[in-house]
Amino acid sequence: MPPIPRRAFVRGAAHAIAGLVAVPAVGALAGCGGDGAAEGPAGGDGAPFQLVQRFPQVLVPGRVRLPVSLGGTAGLLGAGAALPDVLEGRIVDALDGRTVAGSVSARRHGDSLAVPYWPFLVDLDAVGTYTLLVDGAAPEGASFSVQDRAAVTVAGVGDALPPHDGPTTADPRGVSPVCTRTPAPCPFHAVTLREALAAGRPVAYLVGTPAHCSTGTCAPGLDALMEVAARVGGAVTCVHAEVYADEAATVVAPAVEAAGLTYEPALWVTGADGRIVARLDAVFDAGEIADALASAGVS
Numbered sequence: 164m165p166p167i168p169r170r171a172f173v174r175g176a177a178h179a180i181a182g183l184v185a186v187p188a189v190g191a192l193a194g195c196g197g198d199g200a201a202e203g204p205a206g207g208d209g210a211p212f213q214l215v216q217r218f219p220q221v222l223v224p225g226r227v228r229l230p231v232s233l234g235g236t237a238g239l240l241g242a243g244a245a246l247p248d249v250l251e252g253r254i255v256d257a258l259d260g261r262t263v264a265g266s267v268s269a270r271r272h273g274d275s276l277a278v279p280y281w282p283f284l285v286d287l288d289a290v291g292t293y294t295l296l297v298d299g300a301a302p303e304g305a306s307f308s309v310q311d312r313a314a315v316t317v318a319g320v321g322d323a324l325p326p327h328d329g330p331t332t333a334d335p336r337g338v339s340p341v342c343t344r345t346p347a348p349c350p351f352h353a354v355t356l357r358e359a360l361a362a363g364r365p366v367a368y369l370v371g372t373p374a375h376c377s378t379g380t381c382a383p384g385l386d387a388l389m390e391v392a393a394r395v396g397g398a399v400t401c402v403h404a405e406v407y408a409d410e411a412a413t414v415v416a417p418a419v420e421a422a423g424l425t426y427e428p429a430l431w432v433t434g435a436d437g438r439i440v441a442r443l444d445a446v447f448d449a450g451e452i453a454d455a456l457a458s459a460g461v462s
Contacts, residue, residue: 214297214305215239217280217446219426222287223312223319229295230282230446231269231305239278246271250281252297257306263293273448276383280446316423319442324368324433326357327421329404338408338416343374349385351392351403356418359400360437365459367392367399367452370418371428372406380446381428387449388430391456398461399432434459 213234231250233240240246248271254264269281283295287309296304318324330338332352342348351369359366373382385403392401404418406427422429432441432455441455456462 211299211301212240213301214295216305216307218307219444220308220310221315221317221319221426221444222307222309223315224288224290224309225320226284226286227307227309228282228284228444229269229305229307230272230280231295231297232278232280233300241277242274242279246279247299250283250297250300252283252295252300252304254285254287255294255296257292257294263287267295272450273383273446275448276446277379282447282451317429317442318422318431318439320439322439323437324356324360324366324431324439325421326355326360327404327418328355328357329402329418329421330416331355336417338405340410341405342403343372343405343410344382344385345374349389349403351388351401354400354402356402356404359402360433362400363435364397365399365435365456365461366431366433366437367401367456368404368431368433369402369428370404370406370422370424370430372412374410375407375412376427384428384430384447387447387452390449391452394453395456395461399456399459430455432456432459 215232215234217230217232218228233246249268251266251268253262254267255262264285264287267283267285269283271279271281273279287293290309290311292306292308294304294306296302328336330336330341330352331354332341335341340348341352356366356368359368367388369385369388371381371384373385376382388401392399405416406419408414408416426445428445430443430447430452431439434440440458443451443455
């Protein structure tokens with residue numbers, strides 16, 4: 164596969180994460196989540212708030228994760244706004260309006276991020292097009308598709324995480340810099356993903372580019388993984404891979420192509436057998452990472 168130009172990759176990421184909800188006057192989340200936020204009460208001027216999708220369209224039957232943020236007339240609502248602790252709603256079939264999940268709720272996460280989010284977790288067993296309707300939100304909700312597993316290239320829960328010989332500090336394999344985190348690189352470049360999976364311990368594998376998403380989701384997500392990893396010690400092997408092979412972000416790194424990604428960041432957590440027990444897409448915090456590791460027996 165030829166390298167994916169940076170512009171094409173970012174365009175795909177923006178479409179996947181900013182969402183399929185057309186919201187006039189509401190800022191879209193670009194690339195890996197966006198850095199800006201508007202302040203103020205939800206909706207503004209008494210208007211219902213808008214749902215802004217924070218998830219790519221790579222959902223398959225089973226438990227689906229639907230993180231959303233809130234938007235008002237001035238844009239995305241940030242951590243300084245008066246935001247609810249919990250959102251409640253339901254899932255309907257987008258074609259016939261039939262309710263398929265009558266009561267769903269999500270607690271606020273990411274208060275340390277520029278834009279907090281609410282991750283809905285819903286069990287949907289059938290391929291189809293659905294709409295998340297949230298109490299107090301605009302009536303159009305947030306539509307999304309659940310696709311046949313064979314149509315999605317990204318490895319998901321239950322799959323074996325494909326091994327990859329990515330760059331390490333000792334062997335960059337043509338990727339420079341190996342880690343763009345500042346002020347110092349992260350400690351997750353000692354072994355390749357293949358070596359981590361062969362070690363027989365749970366693995367947390369993060370693909371994201373902190374240098375080009377310093378306050379949106381990638382850099383905070385990597386810092387959150389570092390925070391959790393420091394608490395659990397050697398119980399999990401963490402590996403980080405950059406999205407771009409060069410500092411100018413003109414060539415997509417092999418790790419992206421190996422994982423079949425069109426968005427960033429993505430975090431996979433496997434059990435000791437190498438099978439994926441959790442995947443967090445686009446936006447996540449230390450709390451969600453800790454929960455994902457707990458599902459691999461790491462606490």
